[in-house]
Amino acid sequence: MDPPAFVDLHLHAEGISDQDLATLAFFGMKAAVTCASDAGAGTAAELRRHWDDLVAIQSQRLKMAGIRPLVALGVHPARIPWHGVDDLLHRLPRYFDDPKVVALGELGLHEGGNREEELLARQLRLAVSLRRPVIVHTPAREKLARTRRLLAILKSSALPPERVLIDHVSEETLPLVRGFGCWAGLTLQPGAIDVEAASSLLRKNGAERIVLTSDIGEGATDLLALPKAAEALREAGLSADLCRRALLEGPSAFLGSVQVSELLH
Numbered sequence: 251m252d253p254p255a256f257v258d259l260h261l262h263a264e265g266i267s268d269q270d271l272a273t274l275a276f277f278g279m280k281a282a283v284t285c286a287s288d289a290g291a292g293t294a295a296e297l298r299r300h301w302d303d304l305v306a307i308q309s310q311r312l313k314m315a316g317i318r319p320l321v322a323l324g325v326h327p328a329r330i331p332w333h334g335v336d337d338l339l340h341r342l343p344r345y346f347d348d349p350k351v352v353a354l355g356e357l358g359l360h361e362g363g364n365r366e367e368e369l370l371a372r373q374l375r376l377a378v379s380l381r382r383p384v385i386v387h388t389p390a391r392e393k394l395a396r397t398r399r400l401l402a403i404l405k406s407s408a409l410p411p412e413r414v415l416i417d418h419v420s421e422e423t424l425p426l427v428r429g430f431g432c433w434a435g436l437t438l439q440p441g442a443i444d445v446e447a448a449s450s451l452l453r454k455n456g457a458e459r460i461v462l463t464s465d466i467g468e469g470a471t472d473l474l475a476l477p478k479a480a481e482a483l484r485e486a487g488l489s490a491d492l493c494r495r496a497l498l499e500g501p502s503a504f505l506g507s508v509q510v511s512e513l514l515h
């Protein structure tokens with residue numbers, strides 16, 4: 251029997267070997283969004299090279315492994331360059347001419363503060379004008395306070411909440427995020443959410459606007475977090491339909507531009 255198909259809305263392909271990408275494809279990964287990360291991007295020029303690498307090289311590597319490549323680009327709050335932010339934001343829209351570039355991300359608040367908040371607001375305005383979804387990071391530290399602040403900034407933007415995925419939610423922030431109308435990402439990694447917690451959250455809330463993500467390739471250690479979760483959720487007694495929604499149909503609906511039928515061909 252084929253393993254359950256899934257789409258990962260948050261990974262970092264540059265940190266995953268070719269061998270591991272092939273393994274992920276074997277275990278059911280049909281498509282993945284490789285997100286602009288906080289690693290390796292110091293200056294604006296380095297960040298642009300990172301964007302170019304994701305679009306040209308990393309998406310090709312995903313494709314070679316048999317995974318449909320999708321890219322999210324943006325300036326991560328943990329690595330805002332001291333110079334050249336205006337130029338970066340000016341160049342960003344042109345990247346969306348490439349159909350593989352499907353979302354802005356990862357954006358968000360890390361330490362918080364004016365600089366991060368202002369950049370987030372500017373990128374949300376870009377998402378509105380580009381009509382693209384946004385993948386948002388929430389930090390491990392002070393997650394509740396940062397998430398509250400994040401939602402306040404989202405509220406004052408013109409971006410529809412259903413176009414926003416707030417990732418790495420906790421049991422505490424999930425109700426806030428969903429109450430606001432955003433998608434919530436349960437990141438199945440040590441230190442984020444474990445599969446027991448994910449299973450009880452899905453049992454309690456259903457899979458409406460909840461997706462499972464891995465964040466592999468950037469510090470995250472469990473390569474097979476999502477395929478293992480798919481199996482564990484079934485063993486915990488969740489229905490096949492619920493698992494399929496959290497792992498495949500939800501991610502596809504969030505992106506809007508990627509149909510499940512195209513992925514399963």
Ligand SMILES: [Zn+2]
Binds near residue numbers: 261262285356
């Ligand atoms: Zn990430």
